Amino acid sequence: EDKVVQSPLSLVVHEGDTVTLNCSYEVTNFRSLLWYKQEKKAPTFLFMLTSSGIEKKSGRLSSILDKKELFSILNITATQTGDSAVYLCAGIYGNKLVFGAGTILRVKS
Amino acid sequence: IAGITQAPTSQILAAGRRMTLRCTQDMRHNAMYWYRQDLGLGLRLIHYSNTAGTTGKGEVPDGYSVSRANTDDFPLTLASAVPSQTSVYFCASSATGGASYGYTFGSGTRLTVV
Numbered sequence: 527e528d529k530v531v532q533s534p535l536s537l538v539v540h541e542g543d544t545v546t547l548n549c550s551y552e553v554t555n556f557r558s559l560l561w562y563k564q565e566k567k568a569p570t571f572l573f574m575l576t577s578s579g580i581e582k583k584s585g586r587l588s589s590i591l592d593k594k595e596l597f598s599i600l601n602i603t604a605t606q607t608g609d610s611a612v613y614l615c616a617g618i619y620g621n622k623l624v625f626g627a628g629t630i631l632r633v634k635s
Numbered sequence: 636i637a638g639i640t641q642a643p644t645s646q647i648l649a650a651g652r653r654m655t656l657r658c659t660q661d662m663r664h665n666a667m668y669w670y671r672q673d674l675g676l677g678l679r680l681i682h683y684s685n686t687a688g689t690t691g692k693g694e695v696p697d698g699y700s701v702s703r704a705n706t707d708d709f710p711l712t713l714a715s716a717v718p719s720q721t722s723v724y725f726c727a728s729s730a731t732g733g734a735s736y737g738y739t740f741g742s743g744t745r746l747t748v749v
Contacts, residue, residue: 535675560738568725568740569678614677622668622693623738627677 528554530617532626540634543605547629549615550597559598560623561589562614569614572600605633637661639741641726647747648716656711656744658726664739666729667709668693669701671722672743678725684709716748 533548551559558576562569573582575591575598582589586605591598602609610633616623642657660667665686670678670693680693684703698720700712709728713720726741 530677532677567742570740571738616678622680622683623678624680625670625678627675 528552528617528619528624530615530624530626532613532615532629534629535627536630536632538632538634539605541606543633544601544603545605545631547600547602547613547615547631548597549599549626551615551617551624552596555619556593557618557620559591560616560618561598561600562616564612564614564628565610572613602631605631607633607635609633639726639728639739641724641741641744643744644742645745645747647749648713650717650748651715654713654716654746656713656724656726656746658709658711658741659707660709660726660728660739661707662728662730662739663706664728664730665706667703668727668729668738669699669709669711670725670727671695671720672725673722681711681724716746718748720746721748722746 530551558574560574561572563572573589578591578593586603589600612628612630614628616625639660648654668683669681672678679695681699682701684690687703687706690701724744727738729738
């Protein structure tokens with residue numbers, strides 16, 4: 527069964543801290559891995575990772591994929607209260623996504 | 636509109652009643668999906684459609700049905716709602732083959748079955 531596992535399930539940090547969110551996957555016919563940020567409503571797209579070892583970066587967020595070890599990490603540096611959200615990781619197999627349960631991040635001021 | 640529109644935004648429904656959640660997209664995406672989101676379980680795929688006229692079952696299809704009469708609309712029907720179907724429902728779409736830049740999600744429908 528295709529599975530995506532995220533850790534930790536929740537995390538509380540202070541503003542300015544750096545956090546690393548983990549995502550491991552077992553996905554048949556794996557194509558790509560996606561990271562989403564979900565605040566109040568719909569998940570919003572962060573990164574799509576297809577190639578191993580190539581870091582993708584957007585401001586204070588970065589992510590990398592390891593296709594040999596079947597995991598990805600999402601790093602957030604200099605965290606801000608606006609980073610508080612649920613972060614979702616999903617693997618693409620065929621034309622469908624398999625989601626992890628998410629990591630709840632709370633950034634305290 | 637630009638993107639995906641879901642309706643209603645929230646609903647309280649008596650058990651045993653029939654309910655259709657609406658989803659419309661204006662991006663001409665071929666593929667559409669319905670997910671439910673429950674605390675601790677993430678997003679789980681209910682049904683999907685790779686193109687107009689075709690549908691398929693996802694991870695948790697029981698108690699739900701879908702149709703795809705055209706490219707834009709992908710309604711989800713609960714024939715006889717049960718309390719375990721209380722959840723937040725998200726509709727999503729992607730271009731053919733999922734090769735687009737991520738998937739686009741609607742804002743969700745919060746459904747409470749009592």
